[in-house]
Amino acid sequence: MNHELTRREFFRKAGLAGAAACAAWAVGGCSGGAGGEPAAYRARAHPMADAWKARIGLAQGGDDPARNTRAAIEKLCGPDGLKTVIRQGDIVIVKPNIGWAQVPDMAATVDPAVVATVVRMSLEAGAKAVKVFDNTLGSGSKCYEFSGIQAAAQEAGAEVSQCAPHRFRMLSFADPRVKRLMEWPIYEDVLAADVVFINLAAAKTHNASLVSLCMKNLMGIQGGDRGKMHQEIHQNLADLNVVIRPTFNILDATRVLAQEGPGGGRRDFVVKADTVLCGTSAVTVDAWAADPANLPWKKGHHTLAAVQHIAWGAAAGLGVADPGRIEVLA
């Protein structure tokens, strides 16, 4: 062993070692890697999820979305706010609607001040990290920039990242209440064990599902070809909400996209409502908000009964679809 290693020998040895490593990886590592145990939705349920199923917190008025956000959460949860569910060292996932490359005034996305407030309250409640993302419709960079959410959430202390295609995992929708969807790729952050998943929606009309509120907002954690969700969209949304039940739901109705949703693009489609509401059930929050008596939807745009995904979600036991039975803490 007294000779120096020549370059040729080095390459030969390195190549052999590399091939051996690849073989070892192919035999053992592959199966233990990303494709391991089947994905499951394991986010934490709010401890009061059942008790508060028919209850929402509501804050209206003023011109301060941040204050309304805090007030709505405290109306529902009491002065402890998000401490009712977030424990010291938790990971919190906030999924705002960042779906469109529109400025906040166009009401196609959640107001950045609302996002920032939720991030701050999560950190105050002891969260170790707050992650903010959305699987946008148009260019992710543009949506994050135009909505102002990336800047606001980062300033409030959140980690903001774009969805990456390799981070979706196929989730089986095996549940007797699910009628159409069999499986769908879901963003893996949401599938982590015991995370607190906050569903943060904007109040918008929608050309196919009539309204886009908390239940519809969940489409932002889906990968795959979401255009296919539009085939029987009401049933698909009900199915999605049977399997994915966020820890907490917040609806930002600071501005309501009262017509031509969900993309908007003109200021005269937008009505200021200065409202934020929240609840542990997406169906209950949506039922209150979709009711034309409660938010300034364009006259005659829809009736609550026409929004079938809310009724079907309630029928699956996810919440309350009858506004008369909803307990509003305002």
Add this chain to the structure above:
Amino acid sequence: MGKRGQHKHPLHVARIVAQLFFLGLFLFLLILTARGALATASPRLARLFLDTDPLVLAGAALAGVFSTSLLAALAVVALSLVAPRAYCGWICPLGTSMDIADRLLFRHRDRTRNVTPRLRQAKYGLLAALLVLAMFGLGVFGWFDPVCILTRSVSVALYPMADQGAKAGLVAAEQHGIGGAAQAYDWAVGNHLLVPETDLKKGGGDRGYAVGYTWAWVFAALLVAIVLAQAYQKRFWCRNLCPLGALLGLLGSASPLRPRVRRRCIACDACRQACKTGAFQPGHAPSAKEGKHRYTCLVQECLFCYACEREFCPVDAIRIGSGRPAPVRPEAQVCPGRRAFLGAAATGAVLGPALLLDQRTREKEETNPQFRPPGALRPEEDFMAACIRCGQCMKACPTNALHPSGVENGIAGLWTPTFIFNIGYCDYLCAVTRADVDAGRTGRPANLCGIVCPTGAIAQLTHADKVQWKIGTAVFDHSRCLPWARGEECLTCEEQCPLPEKAISHQTQAVANLEWLKMPQDKRNRCEELQGRLARGETLSADEQKELAALPPKTRTLALPYVLRDRCTGCGTCENVCPVDGPGGIRVERLQTREIK
């Protein structure tokens, strides 16, 4: 390498530094301007290498196209009048790539016997033919221009490959739990060093997110071929084929500055063998060695690399300086004579009409309509003249929508940009930033393809003009669109139409209920019987009412989408997001793009 290689000429060192600097600058600008990241901040930098290319200036001028930014090429023209092909030796990033590859791959290869003086003349013929074709309104010289070649190959093939490679590595590391890999991925994507997948395919995942171009392999293979041709001769492309090199050589053929071989030359052939382009040839003057002729340098072939003066010559006979050229023997003459020039030009003059006819015939056939970028000169003939097929627009397109054409619309259209809406779409915002919106800046150019286009083949448009530019018109294919063809709900296209006044709307209509069609005939009959009795005013029993309520109705209401043609700009967003696999249920067609709004 000569015996005197220890001490390099200071300008030789400077030349190497310059080469590395310009290649680095080229790649740096390319990565920064890919998908438009820097193009809005500094359009001139984004176009720098193409704007300073004299062949682009000459070709565009002959094609009747003028763009003030191309005047930057006059700087290179001025340089070439003094030092003809110094550009090739010092600046050209393709040349530098070749030098690097040569050093890595062929350093010890003996190529001294591969002498092909006649082949050198090919580049002049190519130049003449290409310039004649430009006069016919075909900007096809970009097929052979070295800056175009490298821009195209790197942006369309190598950069996407590097992007994929880097991502694959980071993803593998992340999936094996290597710390920091996920953060590195997010950082690189968040800062546009890697392409953010969410910018590309709407809805995405299973139909592929990656930035990539059709025919990318061809562009990679061309670059590899150019580099590997050096196995035969150093700088094979530059000596024999490069039309830009030919142009620069011609410009500077009267330059007084050149390598001069002094009387002490012993005609040992060392300089010709060592020179990158083999620019040295035996001349007429006698040499120090009895019966031999002193060598002389063909100035049109000299790259001014400054290696010869101190490194090649065993007797120190070479000096780069000014003086009258020594006469060259006719058989070593590089620049072809008038006859050959005229022959090449005549070839171009024959090819020109042939290519035009080919293109017009294929266009008439209209089976493969091409969709030009917003701002592309109209009529199509003007675009074909001004477009140099450099690939800049494809590189800058933020949604990966622009791709190099094949020969669908004629050979001359090869590598011109065309939209493939199943891959990308013409982004409504494109170059517009949030800062522009906040500051109310509406006058800035908004189409990245136009911003980076060196010749103005794609004009720069303001946002207001860009979003009204008609690329084509979307048309529903009723045999594929889900509501029309299958009676299923959809409206994805309407949802994502980016126009404030949407160009797609819908109307609800009663259509056949598929649940009804699934029922056996006896149940249908029973249902019709009960309904008939209701219609005649009879009352049904409670059981019968329950029975009827449980049966699906014969028809259901369904939202059927329509295109509002006068609003549609053919941006292709609808075609891009259509959930129908394969050709979409709505597709952009070239209907009435010119004549009617």
